[in-house]
Amino acid sequence: MSAPNKNYDPVEVTALSAEEVDKAVADALAAIAAATDLDELKAARLAHIGGKAPITLAGAEIKALPPSARADAGKRVGKAKGQVNKALTDRQEELERERDERVLVTETVDVTLPFDQFPPGARHPVALTMERLADVFTGMGYEVVDGPEVEAEWYNFDALNVPPDHPAREMQDTLFAARADGKPGKSGTVLRTQTSPLQIRSLLSRSLPLYVVSPGRVYRNEATDATHLAAFHQIEGLAVDEGLTMADLRGAIQAFVDAMFGGGLKTRLRPDYFPFTEPSGEVAMECHLCRGASAQPGGSPCRVCKSTGWIEIAGCGMVNPRVLVACGVDPDRYSGFAFGLGIERALMLAHGVSDIRDTVEGDVRFSRPFGMEI
Numbered sequence: 001m002s003a004p005n006k007n008y009d010p011v012e013v014t015a016l017s018a019e020e021v022d023k024a025v026a027d028a029l030a031a032i033a034a035a036t037d038l039d040e041l042k043a044a045r046l047a048h049i050g051g052k053a054p055i056t057l058a059g060a061e062i063k064a065l066p067p068s069a070r071a072d073a074g075k076r077v078g079k080a081k082g083q084v085n086k087a088l089t090d091r092q093e094e095l096e097r098e099r100d101e102r103v104l105v106t107e108t109v110d111v112t113l114p115f116d117q118f119p120p121g122a123r124h125p126v127a128l129t130m131e132r133l134a135d136v137f138t139g140m141g142y143e144v145v146d147g148p149e150v151e152a153e154w155y156n157f158d159a160l161n162v163p164p165d166h167p168a169r170e171m172q173d174t175l176f177a178a179r180a181d182g183k184p185g186k187s188g189t190v191l192r193t194q195t196s197p198l199q200i201r202s203l204l205s206r207s208l209p210l211y212v213v214s215p216g217r218v219y220r221n222e223a224t225d226a227t228h229l230a231a232f233h234q235i236e237g238l239a240v241d242e243g244l245t246m247a248d249l250r251g252a253i254q255a256f257v258d259a260m261f262g263g264g265l266k267t268r269l270r271p272d273y274f275p276f277t278e279p280s281g282e283v284a285m286e287c288h289l290c291r292g293a294s295a296q297p298g299g300s301p302c303r304v305c306k307s308t309g310w311i312e313i314a315g316c317g318m319v320n321p322r323v324l325v326a327c328g329v330d331p332d333r334y335s336g337f338a339f340g341l342g343i344e345r346a347l348m349l350a351h352g353v354s355d356i357r358d359t360v361e362g363d364v365r366f367s368r369p370f371g372m373e374i
């Protein structure tokens with residue numbers, strides 16, 4: 001039996017020789033340096049440090065060596081692997097940096113270029129306010145009704161207890177439609193000056209009891225300023241039932257104001273005159289801009305409330321029995337209340353808008369903060 005080969009010299013007979021290992025390292029470093037992108041580097045990694053790479057195969061032979069030779073060979077292979085791994089890591093970082101720089105140049109987006117996509121349209125704040133107001137009343141059991149903007153004088157005035165020679169027709173600076181035959185004289189048709197004709201239309205077309213609101217556009221021949229427009233919006237409210245009193249009117253207005261504006265702004269009801277309500281009142285709310293400060297002695301002038309401290313937002317009153325009679329309703333059995341509220345004025349109060357003209361000038365910078373509700 002032959003004795004163990006104590007003289008066995010691994011460096012002479014295996015891939016673990018210093019020359020072989022140095023050559024494997026040199027080949028690996030050359031391939032790593034030659035890699036021009038991350039894919040080529042991946043291929044170099046596989047070829048020079050993967051499972052079938054010379055250095056890996058050499059490492060696998062260590063355990064076949066006699067114990068005395070293992071430490072030396074192990075050190076050689078470990079050092080070689082360390083060199084190759086370090087070169088791989090450095091080149092990886094270098095190539096990633098180059099790639100990121102390239103991406104920054106080739107994929108740059110010029111955000112100042114004109115674009116052909118536009119944001120979706122948004123509802124106008126006046127439309128949103130009108131819907132919100134109507135929602136508050138539908139929450140109280142009212143029904144929403146609609147009517148024409150080009151209206152018969154009879155609905156806009158006569159049936160509302162405003163006879164032809166009544167100064168109230170002048171009060172609202174009416175815009176009259178021209179006659180269809182082109183001849184001079186009145187056509188009997190107006191651009192409605194108020195939403196109150198809906199009182200008549202509702203009373204004539206619906207059964208009692210009646211609780212309706214009617215939002216819509218109205219027109220007046222008047223000069224515009226910070227609180228007045230020639231075309232604006234109102235919401236009309238009408239309740240006709242047995243036993244309704246002024247207390248119900250006040251309650252409805254209070255409930256509406258609380259729901260719409262939350263707490264904090266005072267309201268005021270003062271006697272007023274409307275031919276179709278008796279008694280009549282004017283609802284005003286504390287000025288959102290100066291909150292009454294301009295009305296105090298020494299207060300600086302307020303262009304919104306003209307230093308009165310209040311903005312009028314609605315007219316109201318108990319339905320005049322003459323209106324009930326004109327619509328065939330028995331005033332001994334039924335009574336009612338009505339109110340007409342300016343939408344733009346409500347919008348101004350709710351959102352602190354100081355000039356009503358902003359609502360019609362069409363500048364999206366005004367509309368945008370109200371959101372994109374569709």
Ligand code: FA5
Nearest residue numbers: 194196228229232312313314315316338339340342345
């Ligand atoms: C009327 O139009 C009555 N029809 C209201 C009414 C209805 C009274 C039912 C009684 C019963 P007045 O002209 O005051 O009333 O207008 C009502 C509201 O519309 C005002 O309170 C105000 O908020 C708004 N308003 C009036 N004129 C303008 C205007 N030029 N620009 C913007 N809002 C206005």
